[in-house]
Amino acid sequence: MYKYNTIFARSFSKNEKKRLGYGSLIMAMSIWIVFKHCLSALSLQKSMVIGVEKLMIKNTSISQHLESEPKELKPICNVMEARSDFCEITGDIRVHGNSSTVHIASLQTGNLVGEKSWNIRPYTRKENAAAMSSVKNWSINQLADHKEIPHCNINHSAPAILFSLGGFSGNHFHDFSDLVIPLYLTSRKFDGEVQFLVTDNRPWWISKFRKILEKLSKYQIIDIDKQDNVVHCHSSIIVGLKRDDKELRIDPSKSPIGITKTATTLGYEVVVAEANLSTDLSKFAQIVNSCDVLMGVHGAGLTNMVFLPDNAILIQIIPIGQIDSLARTDFGEPSRDMNLSYLEYKISKKESSPTKLYTLDHVIFRNPKSVHKQGWDAVRSIYLEKQNVKLNVHRFRGTLSKALELLHYR
Structure with missing residues (x-):
C-alpha cells in the first residue's frame, strides 16, 4: 500500500x-x-546525483585514450507522461522570462543529437485543455550559434524549478493534486537548495502556501514573467513538475x-x-x-x-x-x-x-x-x-x- x-x-x-x-x-x-x-x-532522504563519465577506449598498443563514438543522449525533456511534461537540464542555462524561453548554451554531457527544441506548458494536467488554456507555453532551445546566446544578468548558484500557477489553481483539490504534491516530489531532493521560478503567477496562492514553500526552498520565489528583460542563469533547471498518474499520491518507490x-x-x-x-x-x-x-x-x-x-x-x-x-x-x-x-x-x-x-x-x-x-x-x-x-x-x-x-x- x-x-x-x-x-x-x-x-x-x-x-x-x-x-x-x-x-x-x-x-x-x-x-x-x-x-x-x-x-x-x-522527511525524505537526500538523493544522490550520479555523474556520467565519458566512455574511453584504451589502445594498449599505443597507450592512448580515444573518446568513444558519439552516442545519442537521453532526451532532456520527457513528454511521454500521462499528466505532465517536464525537462531536466544540466549545463549552461539562460532563462529569459519576457520571451518565455529557456536557452541551453551548453550541456554538461555534450551536445544533443536529434531534437533540440521543445515547447512545454509547465503544469501537471496536460490532458485537460481547459486547465492548460491558462498556462503559458515555454520554449526550450539549444543554441548552436554562440552569437545568439543572451548574456547573463543574474547568476544563481542554486538549481531552478520553473512551474506555472495557472490551470486550476485556486480550487483546493487541484491546489494539492496539481501543484503542492508535484512540487514536493520535484523539489524535495534538493533539501531547500533550489530556486523556484514561477510563471502565470498568482500572489495570493503563494501567500496561502507560503509556509510549505519555505520548507521546500530557501530562496525568494521569482516571478519570472516580470523580470524586465533580465536573463537568469543556472547550471541546472527542471521545467515543469513531476507527478503520479493517480490523484493526491506519492509513490513510495520514487519517494522514501x-x-x-x-x-x-x-x-x-x-x-x-x-x-x-x-x-x-x-x-x-x-x-x-x-x-x-x-x-x-x-x-x-x-x-x-x-x-x-x-x-x-x-x-x-x-x-x-x-x-x-x-x-x-x-x-x-x-x-x-x-x-x-x-x-x-x-x-x-x-x-x-x-x-x-x-x-x-x-x-x-x-x-x-x-x-x-x-x-x-x-x-x-x-x-x-x-x-x-x-x-x-x-x-x-x-x-x-x-x-x-x-x-x-x-
Whole structure:
C-alpha cells in the first residue's frame, strides 16, 4: 500500500504535535461542499546525483585514450507522461522570462543529437485543455550559434524549478493534486537548495502556501514573467513538475517516507471548521492533524485529508447525482494510499436539498445520466453547487459506529 508520511505537519509548527487521549471527529462545512486539508512535512532522504563519465577506449598498443563514438543522449525533456511534461537540464542555462524561453548554451554531457527544441506548458494536467488554456507555453532551445546566446544578468548558484500557477489553481483539490504534491516530489531532493521560478503567477496562492514553500526552498520565489528583460542563469533547471498518474499520491518507490503514530482511542470530540482563502493554513492544518476522523460531503474541501495523521479515518458523504465513481477516484483511492481508513455514506433523496424544489420523479433524481451528458458545468451546478445535504442522523449513526470500531481496533 502506498503511504504518505506526515507530509507537511512539521511545516506548520516547531513543536511535535500532541495527540488527544480520545477519538476526535472533525466536520468541515462549506456552502457547497464539506471538508479540510492535511499536508505533513515528508522527511525524505537526500538523493544522490550520479555523474556520467565519458566512455574511453584504451589502445594498449599505443597507450592512448580515444573518446568513444558519439552516442545519442537521453532526451532532456520527457513528454511521454500521462499528466505532465517536464525537462531536466544540466549545463549552461539562460532563462529569459519576457520571451518565455529557456536557452541551453551548453550541456554538461555534450551536445544533443536529434531534437533540440521543445515547447512545454509547465503544469501537471496536460490532458485537460481547459486547465492548460491558462498556462503559458515555454520554449526550450539549444543554441548552436554562440552569437545568439543572451548574456547573463543574474547568476544563481542554486538549481531552478520553473512551474506555472495557472490551470486550476485556486480550487483546493487541484491546489494539492496539481501543484503542492508535484512540487514536493520535484523539489524535495534538493533539501531547500533550489530556486523556484514561477510563471502565470498568482500572489495570493503563494501567500496561502507560503509556509510549505519555505520548507521546500530557501530562496525568494521569482516571478519570472516580470523580470524586465533580465536573463537568469543556472547550471541546472527542471521545467515543469513531476507527478503520479493517480490523484493526491506519492509513490513510495520514487519517494522514501516516514510514518507517524496515531492514538488508539474511543469516543468523539466534534470540531466543526471551515477553510477559505483567508484562513491561516498552518492553524487549520493543525486542527485537522489533531483529529482521528474527518467527515465531509464530496468536494474540493475533502482535500484537507492530507493533513490527517497516519491511520486516521476519512468519511466521505456522497450526494445524489451518480458521482460515486468520481468520489472514489478523487478521495477514496487516495485515502488508502495515504494510510487512512476510508468509509463512505451515500445519502438518500430525502437528505438532499433539491427535493424541496423538485418532485422525487424529476429527471435529476430519476436519470442523472441525462444530466451528465450535458457536460461538467451542468453536473457541477445541479449536483454540487446547488445541492445541500441534511443528514438523517439515525441513518448516519451506523457509519459513525463503524468509524469508532475502526478506531478501537487500529
